[in-house]
Amino acid sequence: MWPYPKIVAHRGGGTLAPENTVAGLRAGVAYGFRAVEFDVMLSRDGIGMVVHDPAFGRTIAGQGSVAQTDAVDLAAMDAGSWFGAEFRDEPVPFFTQFIDYCKAQRIWMNVEIKPADGFEAETGAWVAKITRDNYAGELAGGDPAGYPLLSSFSFDALAAARDAAPELPRGYLLDKIPADWQAQAKQLGAVAIHTNQKQLTPALAAQIKAAGYGLFCYTVNDPARGREILSWGVDGFCTDRIDLIGPAFT
Numbered sequence: 001m002w003p004y005p006k007i008v009a010h011r012g013g014g015t016l017a018p019e020n021t022v023a024g025l026r027a028g029v030a031y032g033f034r035a036v037e038f039d040v041m042l043s044r045d046g047i048g049m050v051v052h053d054p055a056f057g058r059t060i061a062g063q064g065s066v067a068q069t070d071a072v073d074l075a076a077m078d079a080g081s082w083f084g085a086e087f088r089d090e091p092v093p094f095f096t097q098f099i100d101y102c103k104a105q106r107i108w109m110n111v112e113i114k115p116a117d118g119f120e121a122e123t124g125a126w127v128a129k130i131t132r133d134n135y136a137g138e139l140a141g142g143d144p145a146g147y148p149l150l151s152s153f154s155f156d157a158l159a160a161a162r163d164a165a166p167e168l169p170r171g172y173l174l175d176k177i178p179a180d181w182q183a184q185a186k187q188l189g190a191v192a193i194h195t196n197q198k199q200l201t202p203a204l205a206a207q208i209k210a211a212g213y214g215l216f217c218y219t220v221n222d223p224a225r226g227r228e229i230l231s232w233g234v235d236g237f238c239t240d241r242i243d244l245i246g247p248a249f250t
Contacts, residue, residue: 002214002235003145005035005108007249010219012036014240018083020050021090025101031242034107039114040095042123047071048095054116067116099134113152124160132165139167151194158188171216177204182211192216197229205232
């Protein structure tokens with residue numbers, strides 16, 4: 001039900017490097033991680049870029065937004081200085097750059113489709129197609145452990161990903177589990193539910209597992225809490241504290 005890694009580095013390097021950057025990936029590798037969660041959003045010219053916030057101001061300085069900026073201009077922006085001077089001029093990566101790095105380092109990817117408003121279906125389809133094309137060999141090999149997992153809070157984005165590349169596994173992201181979660185997950189053909197660990201209960205965890213779904217949580221930064229939710233049957237979680245919670249955590 002969950003052939004993927006159990007402990008996943010959140011947005012690359014967690015609290016040790018700027019999120020959603022190649023520097024973040026390097027930080028995760030330095031701590032032994034071979035599994036990463038990160039976000040992909042489309043630029044104005046329809047290219048997937050690794051970034052979380054639709055608007056500039058937090059990780060990218062200045063005014064503007066991802067959806068109103070071309071990919072080549074985004075790639076020239078500084079996505080590291082906000083975190084620390086040593087990361088100055090760390091660029092906004094192309095999704096394909098992340099794929100290349102992760103394949104070279106044998107890092108498993110949980111790709112969160114993070115559409116800007118109004119671009120849900122377009123983003124889901126683009127991410128799914130690019131992922132499928134870059135993992136054609138792994139998909140042909142038939143081992144799910146080698147496949148990236150696509151996830152999204154957007155039902156429409158995940159439905160578009162399903163239609164564009166049905167062979168890629170999908171996880172449905174839900175901040176709070178609604179009463180009709182199973183009907184939605186079935187419609188999406190999801191293999192897993194990804195949810196906020198703060199909202200999860202032992203009863204909900206048991207219900208999701210009994211229905212045959214994988215159960216993944218975000219974002220667990222306290223080892224005691226990690227052990228607690230794993231005892232409920234949670235299959236895996238992502239963490240910012242890659243210095244406290246390692247890839248072999250139990």
